[in-house]
Amino acid sequence: MDPLGARSQFVEVQNLPTWDQPQGVQDEVDGENLLMEEDDQLTNQLNSLESPFPFRQDINSKIVLFNGDVALLNCTAIVSTSNETLTDKNPVSDSIHRYSGPELRDELLKLKGCRTGEAKMTEGFNLAARFIIHTVGPKYKAKYRTAAESSLYSCYRNVMQLAKEHAMASVGFCVVSTVKRAYPLEDATHIALRTVRRFLENHGENIEVVVFAVSDVEEPVYRKLMPLYYPRSKKEERIGLPLLPADIGNAEGEPVVPERQIRIAEKPGNLEDDSGDDSLESDLGLVGSHAFARMEGDVDKQRKLILQGQMSEAAQQKQHQRNYNRWLCRARTEDLSDIAALKALYQTGVDLCGRTVMVVVGRNIPVTLIDMEKALLYFIHVMDHITVKEYVMVYFHTLTGEHNHLDTDFLKKLYDIVDAKFKKNLRAFYFVHPTFRSKVSTWFFVTFSVSGLKEKVHHIENLQQLFTCILPEQIDIPPFVLEYDTRVNSPYYTAQSSGL
Known part of the structure; x- marks a missing residue:
């Protein structure tokens, strides 16, 4: 407990500036903007394209970039990064253990470890945060980059899922990929930012604040990449569009593995052209286009409704959705x-x-x-x-x-x-x-x-x-x-x- 009259060392997240608050566009972004304005043709092309990460003030108002110790944040939960036995010694975990007290170490023994990409939760004990979510980032090797990307995505996704399931209002993230695990910082930041963005879009209606707690080394990388995923204006959205990486993940932010998208026909010799929207129809063509193949019920009733003009197949699908x-x-x-x-x-x-x-x-x-x-x-x-x-x-x-x-x-x-x-x-x-x-x-x-x-x-x-x-x-x-x-x-x- 702090001495009477002394200022608490913990940081109230409500007092931190959110990403949507005007803080001025950085010089380097201004420079890119001026350069783009000189190239009218490029500007017109970008204006006609839609960004996969459009300007959303409601999402930006939930994001905080904080240069400081994640252990000091007064959030519902903070994130700790460790190894599979939850005994890793790194600056983040050391600080969390120091402020939470010895009870945390005893509690971690009960968890019996944590697999790479998973997330497990304990109490916060003496921290201002009520909970600590422990996750294990992958060890990075260029040869196994795809596996590392998927595991790191799972870390952030599983943390957010736990926060949602336990109705947490605020979450404070450390940088999960520690130096020990050799994950390239910029690559890891792309995955972190887009995974959280997608989760807030799809499932984050009750999550009020997400804090990215970074060090002096990490902050410039986060400030450089955050406008790509959390643009603060339509103009910043257009500037960031050509700077996005080729792989921006699927609808949930999960890395897309091209090899896994290759569809193999169940019958040899049936070569077909994957045509995007027609893929479902093509798949059904192998087994028939009737209602049984589509796993629909009461064929006669549906056909009767269709003949009577009461309900088309498309309407049925919309109704089911x-x-x-x-x-x-x-x-x-x-x-x-x-x-x-x-x-x-x-x-x-x-x-x-x-x-x-x-x-x-x-x-x-x-x-x-x-x-x-x-x-x-x-x-x-x-x-x-x-x-x-x-x-x-x-x-x-x-x-x-x-x-x-x-x-x-x-x-x-x-x-x-x-x-x-x-x-x-x-x-x-x-x-x-x-x-x-x-x-x-x-x-x-x-x-x-x-x-x-x-x-x-x-x-x-x-x-x-x-x-x-x-x-x-x-x-x-x-x-x-x-x-x-x-x-x-x-x-x-x-x-x-x-x-x-």
């Missing part, structure tokens, strides 16, 4: 903490193809005791940003009782509500430790209730089978599942589980 958006808005505003506490749905690592793995634990879903509509909202809330790219689901049916069996009507409702990306980007559904009853129920469900899912469902009898698709270190398996598998199957898994 509006319905999903309503569910998504509810999911983002309702308190779902009681469902989250069940730990029945969570993100873990990636499978052998690099696709995100989502885990569902059947035994943790007390179907007869919880509000299943809230469970549906929670599923949409967690999965919406996961499903923008390919992913797989692992469902542990292990020791699931009568009160945990999900009703097929609920599953059908969920399948009908979710966005098309949920279905298109789901590459596999691994059903672990199925019973005879569950196999029969699943067969009826994927055969008669929904379409397009049957070939994606794989029944997994033991963990050894699962590990042929997902490495043990890439999936967090509940202890009771490991114990059950060891007891029922071979003791071989004891050795496997020790590495989890």
Whole structure:
């Protein structure tokens, strides 16, 4: 506690100037502006183009660039960068440990480490910040640049996701890519700025302030690049347009890997030209353009409506999208903490193809005791940003009782509500430790209730089978599942589980 009358060493973020406040355009930007005004042809060309990062005063008003110690910020949460064992010694983590007190070190031991790209949270203890979000930046090697970019994106994205899930008003970022990890500062800054920008655009309605805390070395780079992603005027937006890098990421800011965009036809010899907007139609052409292939319901009813002029296919798609958006808005505003506490749905690592793995634990879903509509909202809330790219689901049916069996009507409702990306980007559904009853129920469900899912469902009898698709270190398996598998199957898994 500060002595009576002494000024607090902590910094109130509300008193810091936000990025939208007029501070004068820097000399170098003025120079570029004058140069551009001399070239009328170039100026006219840029005026006709739309920037992927347009001037948004509402977003700029949430951004603060702060030259100072992130540990001193009075935010809801501050970010600490460390290594996989959360024991790294660097200027940021050392300062946070110094101000938070010895309790933090004890708390970190309970987390049992953190994988690269992930984010985990602890209390702030003696800090002004209520929480500390710990993340692990990648080690940079030019040979593995793509992997490093994706991991660094995940650091910033997962921090922002945690902030959103816990309804945090303000977040203070350190520079995640430390000197120890050899990540080029300018490259890392591009990823940091655009990831936060995209998150605020898509999901940041309740986040009030994001602070980038930088050092004297880092500040010039941030000041140089921030106008590209957070232009403070239409003129600054036009100036920054030709300076943006070729890879500005996808709609969420995630790095785009060209190799992963190559689509392989399911039948050899079917060569097709990827035509952007027609890609969905081309894909469906391989299996047919009828409603069954499109995973639509009640074909006769839809055709009748179309013939009567009541509802076109485009109108149906828009209606479905509006319905999903309503569910998504509810999911983002309702308190779902009681469902989250069940730990029945969570993100873990990636499978052998690099696709995100989502885990569902059947035994943790007390179907007869919880509000299943809230469970549906929670599923949409967690999965919406996961499903923008390919992913797989692992469902542990292990020791699931009568009160945990999900009703097929609920599953059908969920399948009908979710966005098309949920279905298109789901590459596999691994059903672990199925019973005879569950196999029969699943067969009826994927055969008669929904379409397009049957070939994606794989029944997994033991963990050894699962590990042929997902490495043990890439999936967090509940202890009771490991114990059950060891007891029922071979003791071989004891050795496997020790590495989890």
